[in-house]
Amino acid sequence: MDLASFITSVLTSFVIFVVLVLLFTWLSRRPGNAMVYYPSLLLRGLDPWEGRRRGSRSPVGWISDAISASETDVVAAGGVDAAVYLVFLSSGTPISDEHSTIISIDLLPFAVAVLSILVYSGIILLPVLLPVAGTDNALEGAAGFSPIEKLALGNVQKKSARLWAFLLSVYWVSFVTYFVLWKSYKHVSNLRATARSTPEIKPEEFAVLVRDLPRPSPDETIKDSVDSYFRALHPNTFYRSVVVTDHTKADKIYQEIEGHKQKIARAEVVYANSKTESNPEGIKPTHRTGLLGLIGKKVDTIEYCSEQIKELLPKLEAEQKTTLREKQQRAAIVIFNSRSAAASASQTLHAQVFDKWTVMEAPEPRQIIWPNLPRKIYERQIRQAVVYTIVFLIVCFYIIPITAISAVTTLENLREKLPFLKVVVDQKEIKTVLEAYLPQLALILFLAFLPALLMFLSKAEGIPSQSHLVRAASGKYFYFIVFNVFIGYTLGATLFKSLTTVINHPTGIVNMLAKSLPGSATFFLTFVALKFFVGYGLELSRLVPLIIFHLKRKYLCKTEDEVKAAWAPGDLRYNTRVPNDMLIATVVLCYSVIAPLIIPFGVAYFALGWLVAKNQVLRVYVPSYESNGRMWPHMHTRIIAALLLYQTTMLGVIGLKVFLYAPILVPLIPMSFIFAHVTHMRFYPAFDKTPLEVAQHELKEAPNMDAIYTAYIPQCLKPDKLEDLDVFEDAQSHTTSRAPSI
């Protein structure tokens, strides 16, 4: 790629970005769009305009708002997970400690994690490496090299002493990464400890998830056996247990009732609206009972649905009873009457045999994946092994079926197989467009559905909570994109052609990467620029949600609830967001020494990303769960993985320059492993388990144990009144073994 096309490409991206930001500034100030641009604020009962700071109405107000918001604000709006994500992108310590509202742009250079790594690296690498490379002349005489390439490692002569600068830069970048990661892990660890020791009462801190229950004796239910087992082992601290049930049928009836209720609400609004002056009686809304409301008998909606509800309610009650008594599954949530008792119980081995009574910390009620809880330990192991194999095959060989499908679905084939398409296909313009895009169609569809596919696969592993699921899917997606986009693009077809060579000589892949990397520098420069300008522009302007919301509100929504559902912002979707950022981090890290010019682009990407994400966290997204930053150890490990890839390729790249001292880089690789081991040993246990120190904190008030208990009862089984809890308990056991009231 020559300089002109590079500049064109970056400029185009920049123009698109400016247009999108202007659009955002204009659209977000229109009150009618508040639901799209400030849903998080609205849901927390805040007015997006009144009481906001002076900057809010100025075009760049959102920037100063985002920068000045403290970490406490972020935790309040988006939870610890969002705060941890922001630490990952860039910042952390300085701002959180101050709770300041001043515009703290000057604090940014001290910010941590990826942004800090790049900033610290850039401070040294740019002023040192650019002149060192620029004043050499290895490329002189070679045709068609761009000024960008002249400022990179490629321009340095073989065996040149200038390579020392590059070699030491690798050390600098590595040490900066260690330093920043250590500080960040410490910071996140404190963040997590603080969040876990707030005086608020959280049901999950009183509960323990127990799986692999043994088969109970014939004269007792599973509930009975759980109660007696835990009462015996924790006589002073056991409160009650919720046995997991197979409540799909009860849930179906419950949802049906809810559906009818919604229909009635909607019909009443329609009915009220139809009472115009000309027709004061109005028209009673009707619908057909058959398929999709298109066929079948025409009925009065309100009457019909009320009747249906009346019919379904006793059915639900009967089904609830059957579910509670007969559909108990071999897993349970056990609730203790103190947080430290629960923390301690979740970490203690209960049974002599490991595959019985396995305990772990209970997830939040809202993020439990009920069907996965009763899976046996061996089943979980086997499922995990199968899923990992499938993912491995997808990561390495997904291109094969995609290519095969593309080959089969050529235009000619489609024309023959589906003759009715002929009319369309035979038109010349359409044909041209289709011919251009059809080959990629399978690939595009595959990539679009990949995150969902990975979520599905991770769910099949038997993971008990949504946050864990997101972490698992995010890991898989990370490997996919780093392997396919970064390594895949760099090596291109050579990798697959010489696959046998690679298998026989694993070191060969490093050499191949080393040979190919410098050539792709400009491509990745453009790639990063495109990603951040267009990606963040779209993210900030929320054009797609805006259009969908307005369409829905105009043509579909009748009741307030429906409107609310139409602007529901969802959460940050870490499962695709984190791997994509990690890809950029990997790319920038790997090129930081080869072509230091990439660093400013990386800094811009993460600074802008931090700004936009902070804005979105504060104003838009609503977290659907809180895992108190359990994502961090994964981010940490993956940054180290990227660092290792970087160190290995640099060893190859500098080695290819026939530089005698290249082996000086070798110690970096074990050093990274030791760093990973030490940080894991030091910080990870507090992410995996709850330290007693943390669980021992004071509570705001004496916990309402019944409320904690009820939080773990699925919606469709919940008794209407708290007083019914004892009846609910009794329904589950053969003997009336009621828990002693505390």
Place this chain on the structure above:
Amino acid sequence: MDLASFITSVLTSFVIFVVLVLLFTWLSRRPGNAMVYYPSLLLRGLDPWEGRRRGSRSPVGWISDAISASETDVVAAGGVDAAVYLVFLSSGTPISDEHSTIISIDLLPFAVAVLSILVYSGIILLPVLLPVAGTDNALEGAAGFSPIEKLALGNVQKKSARLWAFLLSVYWVSFVTYFVLWKSYKHVSNLRATARSTPEIKPEEFAVLVRDLPRPSPDETIKDSVDSYFRALHPNTFYRSVVVTDHTKADKIYQEIEGHKQKIARAEVVYANSKTESNPEGIKPTHRTGLLGLIGKKVDTIEYCSEQIKELLPKLEAEQKTTLREKQQRAAIVIFNSRSAAASASQTLHAQVFDKWTVMEAPEPRQIIWPNLPRKIYERQIRQAVVYTIVFLIVCFYIIPITAISAVTTLENLREKLPFLKVVVDQKEIKTVLEAYLPQLALILFLAFLPALLMFLSKAEGIPSQSHLVRAASGKYFYFIVFNVFIGYTLGATLFKSLTTVINHPTGIVNMLAKSLPGSATFFLTFVALKFFVGYGLELSRLVPLIIFHLKRKYLCKTEDEVKAAWAPGDLRYNTRVPNDMLIATVVLCYSVIAPLIIPFGVAYFALGWLVAKNQVLRVYVPSYESNGRMWPHMHTRIIAALLLYQTTMLGVIGLKVFLYAPILVPLIPMSFIFAHVTHMRFYPAFDKTPLEVAQHELKEAPNMDAIYTAYIPQCLKPDKLEDLDVFEDAQSHTTSRAPSI
């Protein structure tokens, strides 16, 4: 080796064995030797002859006694560790369940672990493989092969369909091993659970070892900070803590006093004996105060020692106070008032940061290695890494310095360097003998000191308890002997010559092993026979301890205590015993299919070993610690390691016969890994931690907490009376923060 020399060798061994057994039978029936042959019985206050069963006085009485003793008897005599060792050798389930006194030889075939593996394997392999191999003729025409070699795999033609029998035999042996190991692990796991839930009060079940204490604030001692920390986190269950102190100086004074006390006792006996009729006054014993009692002033021993004790006692008291107050170290034993509280606390993460307040189960008081407790977590990690590196170097390259030393210390060199040896060396007979043995001298000395060296290295890792130390040293010794005796002998010099080939092609070593193994079959047959006949003969007859005891009693011992010390039997020394047995198991396993004739020898080795070990456990050895069978997971893992070595070499051996279907063996290798993983997952946690189920058992009586507390106070610091405990407590803290009495 031809047949004649093989038979000669085995017969010689057998004759030695018979002589030793006869010696044992004769010697063990002489009352004067009871202390050598029945020390364990004597120490438990049992009479070796009265009340013993009818068989005891018959020559083979010990055999029936050993066979009929139940596992409960074994646990009573030698602890769970000894019982587990017997399970490892051979038996277990059948005998323990019956508590029978009948001679249960017919039960032996059902016995488990190594013996069972070999018996089950032999049942199929011997009748099938011997005829299959014997009737082939690959060796015909080759010169100098023995009938033994004709009955082995070497006699089967290449590509022959007979190889199917050998291939399937590998599967049979593998499955037998899985089956037996699974049953044994289950059995040992129950044994451990039973032992841990006895109603006896054991101090270690109430205690938790806490290491990596943080630096206390300046106005409190370490003891204060431990007490306040644990009282805050376990308000209802914390009892008291014993802070580890650097008590070497106090211990030195204490030992000095004890030494003087012993001297007085001895002098009094000598004095009493000297009062003969001719000299009714007697002679007061005297000694010199200088070096080794050879120089210096001559003093009256009794007077002198009494004075010394009088002088030392106040010194000891002062030193005790200083130690308690000022020499507190950053580790502590924390005692809880219930077993389940201690079990739960030892498994719960206490601090947010992992390298502070790390907890683990407390070892028994008698096996604590005090100086290792205060080592920091990072120090432990680094020490471990260094020790592992040293051991790796010793295992692989110990032969290099040994050879170098041998080369330097030739007779000629010695003669030149140490001229005074000339007189000795120049005599012809001595010269011949020295020339024969001197080269091996360094090797012999090295091998003799190796177990001690490995114990020393393991101790340097920072391991907190004696039993853990023995496990660690045993593992290192296992790798040493398997690598050097088995692989080393088989491959011989070829391995070291072609070391570079091996490093480049790791699969090459398998091929080399496969080529060399069949040739060494006869050597290992002889090796196993020698090992068991001579080894067990010596073990049973206890000739060396017998001679040492009689010499000591005659010339050295004066007081009863000294006699008792002279026959103190020690414990089983698992650190060398288990690896040696494992070596035989590895050898027999690896040859089981190549030369099935080795199986009867292996069966004899383990059956006899089981018999002798059981006899020694019941009558001789006294356990010096009890780890409730924590050795088992290590034995289990190492049997699997041996199995993997076996499967890999068999793949090579059958592959070398150009047998097309050899790859059918490949799935066995992942299968073994999966088996290891599943058993580890299922059984190991109950060995690593105490399950609550087990800790919850009823106690015989309410525990005497003061006695438990005192058990963890080192001998030299122990207050004389239990009432002084509070004073003892106060001596350690700045503030008087006495524990609330329970």
